[in-house]
Amino acid sequence: MKLVHVEKRISNEKVRLVGIVQMDNLGQEIELYFEYPQRFADFVIESADAFVPALLLPAMERGENLEIQPPISEKLWLNLRLIQDIIYQWHPETFKKVQVFAEKPSKYEPHSSNKVGAFFSLGVDSFYTLHKHVNSISPNLPHISHLIHMKGIEFPLSYYRDNQEQEVINRIKDVAEEIGIDVIFGETNIRTHFPLKWGLHYHGAGLASVALSLSGGLKSVLIPSTDSYKTIFHWGSSPLLDHWWSTETTNIFHDGSEVERVEKTAKFLDKDPLARKYLRVCLKNYGSETNCGKCTKCVRTMLPLYVSGKLNLFPTFPDQLPKNWDKILHINDEHDLSHAEAILELAKECDADPQLLTSLSSKIEYARYAIFFEQQNLLAAIKSIIYVFWIKPIIQQIEQLLGQPKIQRLQDKLQRLFKPA
Numbered sequence: 392m393k394l395v396h397v398e399k400r401i402s403n404e405k406v407r408l409v410g411i412v413q414m415d416n417l418g419q420e421i422e423l424y425f426e427y428p429q430r431f432a433d434f435v436i437e438s439a440d441a442f443v444p445a446l447l448l449p450a451m452e453r454g455e456n457l458e459i460q461p462p463i464s465e466k467l468w469l470n471l472r473l474i475q476d477i478i479y480q481w482h483p484e485t486f487k488k489v490q491v492f493a494e495k496p497s498k499y500e501p502h503s504s505n506k507v508g509a510f511f512s513l514g515v516d517s518f519y520t521l522h523k524h525v526n527s528i529s530p531n532l533p534h535i536s537h538l539i540h541m542k543g544i545e546f547p548l549s550y551y552r553d554n555q556e557q558e559v560i561n562r563i564k565d566v567a568e569e570i571g572i573d574v575i576f577g578e579t580n581i582r583t584h585f586p587l588k589w590g591l592h593y594h595g596a597g598l599a600s601v602a603l604s605l606s607g608g609l610k611s612v613l614i615p616s617t618d619s620y621k622t623i624f625h626w627g628s629s630p631l632l633d634h635w636w637s638t639e640t641t642n643i644f645h646d647g648s649e650v651e652r653v654e655k656t657a658k659f660l661d662k663d664p665l666a667r668k669y670l671r672v673c674l675k676n677y678g679s680e681t682n683c684g685k686c687t688k689c690v691r692t693m694l695p696l697y698v699s700g701k702l703n704l705f706p707t708f709p710d711q712l713p714k715n716w717d718k719i720l721h722i723n724d725e726h727d728l729s730h731a732e733a734i735l736e737l738a739k740e741c742d743a744d745p746q747l748l749t750s751l752s753s754k755i756e757y758a759r760y761a762i763f764f765e766q767q768n769l770l771a772a773i774k775s776i777i778y779v780f781w782i783k784p785i786i787q788q789i790e791q792l793l794g795q796p797k798i799q800r801l802q803d804k805l806q807r808l809f810k811p812a
């Protein structure tokens with residue numbers, strides 16, 4: 392895979408950064424772009440940096456070496472080996488390590504701008520980052536000067552129909568106006584050409600490529616966190632990964648991992664009038680003014696609000712949980728499991744309805760074993776079944792008869808033999 396040319400084009404009141412890429416197996420060239428209103432023309436530099444994160448993961452997925460012919464940042468280039476090491480360690484089944492050839496890596500002078508951008512989608516993570524920086528939860532936080540919202544990032548461009556993004560754009564404008572900061576609305580086709588799994592693989596690299604396409608104007612760009620430091624997953628955007636995409640001119644920060652998503656929702660955004668008015672997590676009814684309240688993403692966000700008695704503060708959601716919420720909430724992997732466990736913790740802290748606590752606990756317990764079985768070999772799975780259905784009930788009965796301390800050693804031995812890791 393080869394990036395052969397980059398070009399900054401201005402026409403029809405738009406500025407477009409274009410990269411021409413030759414694909415090894417297609418025998419043809421494709422044109423990647425990042426496009427913004429013309430008033431941001433100075434933010435867009437004719438540099439190849441933005442295309443490096445956009446191309447590295449697709450090259451690794453195909454096992455193709457990557458050649459970058461136009462000049463790129465030396466700092467970014469030097470970090471590409473480390474970035475590949477992290478991605479390969481996390482997903483060896485999907486990505487291979489490849490050679491990256493950059494013909495002209497050069498050390499840039501840091502620019503004098505102190506402008507800070509933050510990705511913003513009206514969701515929990517981006518509202519928390521905005522809330523934290525605008526309300527100065529801790530001192531010395533940089534002031535956000537620009538929100539960034541890109542068409543073609545949340546979904547590939549082919550997803551959008553009938554200008555459905557306009558409602559979302561209008562509400563982001565309202566938020567920015569109320570706070571008195573600017574918004575950069577842009578568009579990119581990187582997901583059209585590279586349909587990698589967004590959350591798991593491409594999330595951080597995709598956002599980093601957008602950040603670097605604005606490096607002429609932004610000194611720093613904040614990527615709102617998905618997870619907390621407590622539970623760092625092998626995820627496309629991560630506090631272990633995002634900052635390595637920085638250059639001498641633009642620093643990329645993963646922001647907000649100091650709290651869990653559940654806490655962001657129920658302990659911070661409940662105090663933010665703009666979040667209460669505009670919070671949008673639902674991907675099912677993109678473009679609508681409200682959240683559907685019936686999909687797993689909605690239910691996952693409504694649960695912490697419901698158990699803490701704050702759901703009625705958020706008019707973009709229905710004021711009641713759907714009756715079948717426990718069937719709607721999906722716990723398919725360790726990522727989902729960690730979110731569900733955090734909701735359960737909060738529910739216990741808030742003395743939530745016992746029936747809800749029981750349903751959620753059972754669902755989590757069931758999901759834990761389902762996920763465990765998926766990851767284990769047959770012998771380990773059989774041992775786990777024996778533990779759950781025979782050994783654990785026997786231990787509990789002996790414990791009731793003799794008291795816990797007397798059977799501790801026996802219990803430890805049985806657990807070592809049978810209990811799932």
Ligand SMILES: [Zn+2]
Nearest residue numbers: 673683686689
């Ligand atoms: Zn929904």
